[in-house]
Amino acid sequence: MTMGKRNHATALEIRLLREGIVESAHETQAVVCDERGRVLSIAGSAETTCFIRSSLKPFQALIVTTSGVMERYGLSDRDLAIMCSSHKGTMEQVRQVFNILWHCDIDLTMLQCPIPEGGNSPLQYNCSGKHAGMLAVCQLNHWPLQTYMQPQHPLQQTILGKVADMLKMPAAEFIGAHDDCGVPTYLMELGQMATLFAQLASGDNLSMERVVRAMIHHPNLVAGPGEFDTDLMEMTAGELVSKTGGEGVQCIGRVGEGMGLAIKVMDGAKRAKHAAAIQLLKQLGWITPTIAEALSERYLTLSPFKRLEVLGELSMA
Numbered sequence: 001m002t003m004g005k006r007n008h009a010t011a012l013e014i015r016l017l018r019e020g021i022v023e024s025a026h027e028t029q030a031v032v033c034d035e036r037g038r039v040l041s042i043a044g045s046a047e048t049t050c051f052i053r054s055s056l057k058p059f060q061a062l063i064v065t066t067s068g069v070m071e072r073y074g075l076s077d078r079d080l081a082i083m084c085s086s087h088k089g090t091m092e093q094v095r096q097v098f099n100i101l102w103h104c105d106i107d108l109t110m111l112q113c114p115i116p117e118g119g120n121s122p123l124q125y126n127c128s129g130k131h132a133g134m135l136a137v138c139q140l141n142h143w144p145l146q147t148y149m150q151p152q153h154p155l156q157q158t159i160l161g162k163v164a165d166m167l168k169m170p171a172a173e174f175i176g177a178h179d180d181c182g183v184p185t186y187l188m189e190l191g192q193m194a195t196l197f198a199q200l201a202s203g204d205n206l207s208m209e210r211v212v213r214a215m216i217h218h219p220n221l222v223a224g225p226g227e228f229d230t231d232l233m234e235m236t237a238g239e240l241v242s243k244t245g246g247e248g249v250q251c252i253g254r255v256g257e258g259m260g261l262a263i264k265v266m267d268g269a270k271r272a273k274h275a276a277a278i279q280l281l282k283q284l285g286w287i288t289p290t291i292a293e294a295l296s297e298r299y300l301t302l303s304p305f306k307r308l309e310v311l312g313e314l315s316m317a
Contacts, residue, residue, distance in 0.1 A: 009315035011044035012279070014265070014272035018306050026272035028248075028265045030280055030314065033194035035202045035258040037167075041314040043280075046191035050264050051177060053185055053245035055193060057084045057130050058200055058211050059166070060159050060183075065207040069136045073103045080211060081218035082129035086244060088224035089116060089124035096221060097123050100132040110135055110145045113181045127181035129221075134183070149182045156184055166199055167192055180246065190262045193251050197260030201241055201253025212241045212255060228274050228299065232281075235291045240281075248273050254286055261286075271308060274299040279310040 016024040029044025039046045061083045064070060070080065079100050087093040101108060111132065113125040122128055131148075134155055138145050143154050150156065157171075163186070164171040179185040200208050215222050219233035222243070229242045232252070241253045248265030250273040261280060265272040278299060282292040300308045 008045045009042045009317075010312055011266075012276055012310060012312040014269075014275045015309050015311065016271075016302075016306060017309060023306075026248075026265050026267055026269045028263060028272055028276045029190060030261065030263045030276060031190045031194045032259060032261050032284065032314065033191050033198050035195065035198040035204070035260075037191065037195040039191055039317040040259065041284075042317050043312055043314050044190070044264075046189060046194075046317075048190045048264060049187050050190070050247070050249060051179075051185050051245075052188050052193055052251075053179060053247060053249050054086045054127070055197075055243045055245035055249050055251040055262075056163075056185055057086070057127075058208075058215065058241075058243055059163050059196060060130055061133055061211050062162050062207055063137050063155070063159050064133045065210045066162075067137050067140060069104075069133075069140050072140055073100075073136060075100060075103060075136070077210070077214040078218050078221060079103075080133075080214035081221040083133035084211065084215055084243065085129045085222045086126045086229075087129065087221065088227065089119060089126065090224055093129075093221060093224065094121070094123045097128045097132050100129070100136055104132075104136045104139050106132075106135050106139055106145070112149055125181065127179075127183075131181065131183070149184075151176055151184045160184070160186070163196070166196060190264055193249075193262035194260040197241070197243075197251045197253035197262065198258050199260070201255045201260060202258035203256045204258070212253070215241050215243075216255065226298075228277070231295065231298065232277075232287075235294065236287060240286060244273075250274070250277050252277065252281070252286075271299070271302070275308040275310050280314055283313050 012028040014026040031046040082096040175187040176184040223229040247268035250263040
């Protein structure tokens with residue numbers, strides 16, 4: 001990642017107001033990078049590190065689009081979209097995950113993500129599509145299915161290698177940890193996350209372009225009704241690709257222009273990252289005032305008595 005003359009700027013503050021009185025506040029950092037890793041604008045520090053969590057899913061799905069799995073098993077863009085998903089376990093989403101296993105002749109017992117609270121099958125877990133895609137790649141390559149989540153498994157090493165190549169870093173330098181679903185996620189600088197999404201959205205790579213196309217054409221599978229990623233991609237009609245991550249991470253790419261935005265709420269609050277994203281997308285001109293207003297009504301007004309406000313903006317790097 002290439003830093004400009006200034007790689008630090010004032011962080012954002014997201015405030016919860018109860019009838020106009022400040023009740024809570026969330027420090028939030030954000031950075032915009034191009035596909036070469038150059039910092040274009042910033043709030044906070046581009047070098048802030050955190051786990052990328054589920055915002056990694058579009059890049060984990062690259063092993064599917066580059067391995068021949070889609071063609072070998074007759075999978076569709078709907079299948080690819082659910083592989084990138086943090087879904088809500090709706091019937092449509094669960095059926096799509098099962099479709100992957102069915103076409104690849106993989107038994108449901110091989111799916112090792114947890115069963116969600118109140119659920120009765122791992123298919124309902126929000127990461128099940130990602131796991132199904134990983135199993136499909138293992139099936140194609142005759143890799144062990146039982147150990148696909150282990151960091152040293154050929155599958156996980158191949159995924160890490162692809163991410164390392166995109167960031168021009170040795171794979172051995174990445175610090176990994178288990179995500180909640182059991183597979184590895186990685187500690188990254190905020191600027192590196194923005195760079196990944198800039199590359200994803202650039203249109204310069206056919207495998208990444210296919211992932212983006214699947215996500216923006218089937219946003220209902222990527223998250224679900226009433227979820228930020230789905231709403232944003234539906235409203236912007238293919239101009240933005242969006243993927244949330246746990247603990248206050250949100251990443252967005254501007255399709256066809258090679259720019260990525262990464263957001264981290266330092267205390268992990270989900271509500272604050274949505275408020276920050278709306279404010280910054282409006283400042284960047286990536287959404288229209290009409291879309292900004294519609295998103296604000298859904299995500300900034302929490303009740304008749306509570307709303308969120310954003311203090312601060314991105315500064316040029």
